[in-house]
Amino acid sequence: MSFGAAEYEPPLPAAAPKTRLKGAQIVAAILKQEGLKQIIGFPNSELFDALAELDIPPIITRTPRVAVNIAEGYARVTSGRELAAVTVQYGPGAESAFGGIAQAFNDRSPILFLPTGYPRGHEAVTPNFEARRNFRNVTKWCEAATRIQDLPQLMHSALSRVRNGAPSPVLLELPVDLLAEMADVDLADYLRPRRSLPQAGAEEIRELVDILLTARNPLILAGQGVLSSQASAELVAFAELLGTPVATTPNGKSAFPENHPLSLGTAGRARPATVDHFVAKADVVLAIGSSLTRSHYILPIPADKTLLQVTLGEADLGKDYPIAQGVISDARAALCQMHERALEALAGDDRLRARRAVVERDIRRIRAAFLQRWMPLLTADSVPISPYRVVWELMQAIDPERTIVTHDAGNPRDQFTPFYQAVTPGFYLGWGKTTQLGNGLGFAMGAKLARPDTTVVNIMGEAAFGMVGIDFETAIRCNLPILTVVLRNHVLGGYAASMPVATRKYGANRMSGEYAPIARALGGHGECVTDPTELRAALLRCLGEVRSGRATLLEVVTHEESRFAGLSPEMR
Incomplete structure (x- = not known):
């Protein structure tokens, strides 16, 4: 028996088996495929149970903002x-998470933010808060799911943006009724987004390196992009080849080892004298892995510099800033290309070796003089304790190769950053474009979550602790043993100058309280030290x-200190 062409239809391939899942289970299954190790947040979210079914544990905080801070510390x-x-x-x-996402946006942290949403049909009802409408200016992608069938594609889109381009929070709002809805899905065809890194063209690199090689006094400014691309070794090799001094941005601190002979330290609001000297002297500045954002908390680059930027x-x-040349590239890729081009251009010529020797000699001389001026504060025996004594004793007590350190906003940042030498990439979480008090506690917990084998220390003032202190219990409950050092002077440090009348008449800058008892009441270890001679033993x-x-809090009774490196003329 024969079949005509119109009569014969080949059998269809067997349909792939589908599974009936809730929307929350679809999202959870994709996150499982993507390697998620924990979900961070604050109830209520249908994703907690859906992920727990897949053996992915929750990290439940006391506040949504701290949940985001933990995620940022982990991501960084x-x-x-x-x-x-x-x-x-x-x-x-x-609503409560907004501040944390804004912080992560300013500091370029790749976070996947999955807030639940009001049931579909209630989106435009006042005063309902819609994440997709309100977070657009603090995320690089902000969408809402409206159909359960679209969840795999939307998750793919969101994760593609988390992994690619300039790091930033990515938001997908998930309506609660969609998360509870059932659908038949086949997730076997889900494709995991890959990371793709842009690389500059050869001619761009040639021009950039040639400018650096003809500069009299070049300087490299390393940003957080060097850390994100894991390019510290390449940065060291390139700086050594050119004999060029290296400073970092506050976010980029630790991208270049600060015990290296070519290290200048961090170019923040408060900074070591090495930064001021070489920034003033430079004719060409290469900013690599940096957005070159102007901020009150970042040292501005003078207008007389030729500025090159890789981002x-x-x-x-x-x-x-006006830039002479801008290159869009992953920092590591650019550094490898620049190193190769510099080797080719130098062709065995070691004329830069003499420059490197001079630069290293000047760095040693300026740093020694800088430390000599500040040593009376760093080793002061005053009571209450000098905050600089806390900085010095902490530097002696910890191993920087095994310890991740972060600070909070305000005086603790400005007192700590110029002196602490970060030597391991990523082991210092600096920040400062936006300066919400209290972020350091969450950053420290996120760091411990990411690197449980390290010691993690957070330094904060009492105003910062007041913003987030109850989340110290999260560190205890979630087995994230960190050390929080609280500097207590019972004032809002530095704020009297901005409200002198209110301070004089009403004591508006005054605070009160004891914090070590709070740590003990929450189940952690808490100590208070008032004598500088007992500080190191307490640490x-x-x-x-x-x-x-055991999560631990050390409360140190200090005096208010108005002198800051780089800002106090009498200390220069």
């Missing part, structure tokens, strides 16, 4: 190589408690 310590995901309840949960984000080019005891697995 892992250089974005591990997925940091946060979920919060629609309405008040999303992942095209929107960064020339946004705050060592507290570090021992942390290493034994």
Whole structure:
């Protein structure tokens, strides 16, 4: 028997088996495929149970903002190589998380933010807070799911943006009724987004390197992009080849080892004298892995410099400074290309060796004089204790190769950053474009979550602790033993100058309270030290408690200090 062409239809391939899942289970299954290790957030979110079914544990905080801070610390310590995901309840949960997302946006942290949303049909009802409408200016992609069938594609789109381009929070709002809806899905065809890194053209690199090689006094300014691309070794090799001094931005601190002979330290609001000297002397500045954002907390680059910029984000080019040349590239790729071009141009010529020797000699001389001027404060025996004595004793008590350190906003940042030498990439979480008090506690917990084998220390003032202190209990409950050092002077440090009348008449800058008892009441270890001669022993005891697995708070009674490196003429 024969079949005509019109009569024969080949059998269809067997349909792939589908599974009936809720929307929350679809999202959870994709996150599982993407390697998510934990979900961070604050109830209520349908994703907590859906992920727990897949053996992915929740990290439940006391506040949504701290949940986001933990995710940022985790993302930054892992250089974005591990997925940091946060979920919060629609309405008040999303509202409370806004500050944390704004912080992560300013500091270029790749976070996947999955807030739940009001049931579909209630989006435009006042005063319902819709994440997709309100977070657009603090995320690089901000959308809402409206159909359960679209969840796999929307998750793919979101994760593609988390992994690619300039790091930034990415938001997908998930309506609660969609998360509860059922659908037949086949997730076998889901494709995991890959990371793709842009690379500059050879001619761009040639021009950039040639400018550096003809400069009299070049300087490299390394930003957080060097850390994100894990390019510290390449940066060291390139700086050594050119004999060029290296400073970092506050966010980029630790991108270049600060015990290296070519290191200048961090070019923040407060900074070591080495930074001021070489920035003033430079004729060409190469900013690599930096957005070159102007900020009150970042040292501005003088207008007389020839400025070169290498960045992942095209929107960064020339946004705050006029640049002679801008290159869009991953920092590591650019450094490898620049190193190769410099070797080719030098062709065995070691004329830069003499320059490197002079630069290193000048750095040693200026740093020694700088430390000599500040040593009376760093080793002061005053009572109450000098905050600089706290900085000095902490530097002696910890091993910087095994310790991740972060600071909070305000005086603790300005007192700590100029002196602490960060030597391991990613082991210092600096920040400062936006300066919300209290972020350091969450950053420290996120760092410990990412690197449980390290010691993690956070330094904050009492105003910062007041913003987030109850989340110290999260560190205890979630087995994240960190050391928080609280500097207590019972004033809002530095704020009297901005409200002198209110301070004089009403004591508006005054604070009160004791914080070590709070740590003990929450279940952690807490100590208070008032004598500078007892400070190091107290630090060592507290570090021992942390290493034994117990979250610890050390309260240090200090005096208010108005002198800052680089800002106080009498200390220059």
